[in-house]
Amino acid sequence: MASNNPQNVDFDDRAEALSLLKTSLGSMELKTPIMIASGTFGYGNEYDRIEGFCMDAVAAIALKGITSKPRQGNPTPRIFETPCGMLNSIGLSNVGVEVLINEKLPALADKKAHVIVNVGGETPDDIIDAARALSYHKRLFSAIEINISCPNLQGTPIGQDFHATRRVVTVIRQMYRRNTVIVKLVPNLSLISEMAVVCEEAGADALTVANSFPGMAIDVFERKPILGANFGGLSGPAIKPLSLLLVHRVRRAVSLPIIASGGISCARDAVEFIIAGASAISVGTALFYDARVCSRINEGIVDFLFEDAKRRGLTCPLPLRDYIGTLTLNG
Numbered sequence: 001m002a003s004n005n006p007q008n009v010d011f012d013d014r015a016e017a018l019s020l021l022k023t024s025l026g027s028m029e030l031k032t033p034i035m036i037a038s039g040t041f042g043y044g045n046e047y048d049r050i051e052g053f054c055m056d057a058v059a060a061i062a063l064k065g066i067t068s069k070p071r072q073g074n075p076t077p078r079i080f081e082t083p084c085g086m087l088n089s090i091g092l093s094n095v096g097v098e099v100l101i102n103e104k105l106p107a108l109a110d111k112k113a114h115v116i117v118n119v120g121g122e123t124p125d126d127i128i129d130a131a132r133a134l135s136y137h138k139r140l141f142s143a144i145e146i147n148i149s150c151p152n153l154q155g156t157p158i159g160q161d162f163h164a165t166r167r168v169v170t171v172i173r174q175m176y177r178r179n180t181v182i183v184k185l186v187p188n189l190s191l192i193s194e195m196a197v198v199c200e201e202a203g204a205d206a207l208t209v210a211n212s213f214p215g216m217a218i219d220v221f222e223r224k225p226i227l228g229a230n231f232g233g234l235s236g237p238a239i240k241p242l243s244l245l246l247v248h249r250v251r252r253a254v255s256l257p258i259i260a261s262g263g264i265s266c267a268r269d270a271v272e273f274i275i276a277g278a279s280a281i282s283v284g285t286a287l288f289y290d291a292r293v294c295s296r297i298n299e300g301i302v303d304f305l306f307e308d309a310k311r312r313g314l315t316c317p318l319p320l321r322d323y324i325g326t327l328t329l330n331g
């Protein structure tokens with residue numbers, strides 16, 4: 001996003017300018033709209049040693065998807081780079097809920113960001129069991145994200161089944177009176193708006209739109225899929241226009257706050273998703289090749305706010321939250 005000269009408007013303190021980025025997600029106050037996507041940030045401390053990553057730039061971190069028992073995940077290879085993206089078939093490899101509760105969550109107590117636990121599983125009851133085990137330790141995290149959309153498990157994702165989704169969200173909502181309950185939707189669902197309505201009716205506080213898209217890659221000489229599990233989830237900039245349309249459609253269907261997820265890698269992407277209706281944006285794959293991406297997005301959004309104020313002849317930039325869902329369709 002083109003850099004702008006803040007002196008042109010009556011607002012020259014950079015720290016004050018960053019306060020323009022404050023937003024919220026239900027009862028969660030966010031210092032910036034940026035969250036970290038589940039599965040791309042380990043259990044919250046792995047990036048402490050990565051040069052350039054700055055936790056101040058992030059409002060919330062979603063931890064690696066957790067299941068009631070530890071899981072090995074899918075056979076290797078589990079990662080493959082594609083044009084402007086990547087395929088992964090991790091298959092919910094994770095330490096299990098017990099280790100998360102006893103070791104990983106306590107180590108995050110002084111993080112400067114909200115902690116979001118992400119629960120998954122092969123069946124609705126698997127997800128409910130993981131959520132139940134975590135419900136006795138609610139003070140260790142701000143929100144629970146229900147992953148009904150993992151593309152790397154056997155069979156059809158739970159998030160394609162209206163009845164199963166309603167049940168899972170209703171049951172978990174009852175366990176969590178105070179924590180924010182987020183549901184992560186399936187991207188390749190023609191009835192995504194209808195599924196969003198089901199989640200709203202079942203008591204969700206927010207929706208993540210959406211998970212990675214199912215995809216595959218083939219080794220032409222072997223005539224076999226490259227990924228050990230045959231199929232994977234496509235993420236990264238390649239899917240951004242697809243996710244943007246989903247956010248737009250879900251925004252029209254429900255009034256729940258939306259966390260945009262899918263290919264966000266720069267400030268322009270972030271602003272597009274906010275205008276389409278997202279209250280927060282989640283960064284995943286971009287972190288793998290640019291540890292500074294979150295800081296850059298914050299700075300770039302501030303530049304946008306100043307530039308837009310200047311173009312509109314305003315003396316002060318407007319806060320980012322005033323842009324949420326301001327899209328007007330042509331014609």
Ligand SMILES: Cc1cc2nc3c(=O)[nH]c(=O)nc-3n(C[C@H](O)[C@H](O)[C@H](O)COP(=O)(O)O)c2cc1C
Pocket residue numbers: 037038039040064065066088090092118120147184210211212234235236237239261262263264282283284285286
């Ligand atoms: C390696 C990898 C592992 C992931 N694991 C999870 C997971 O455990 N739970 C989940 O809800 N989403 C998981 N995701 C999906 C991301 O959270 C995110 O929704 C998706 O990658 C799209 O965003 P991006 O294009 O910014 O990466 C994973 C993605 C990647 C790349």
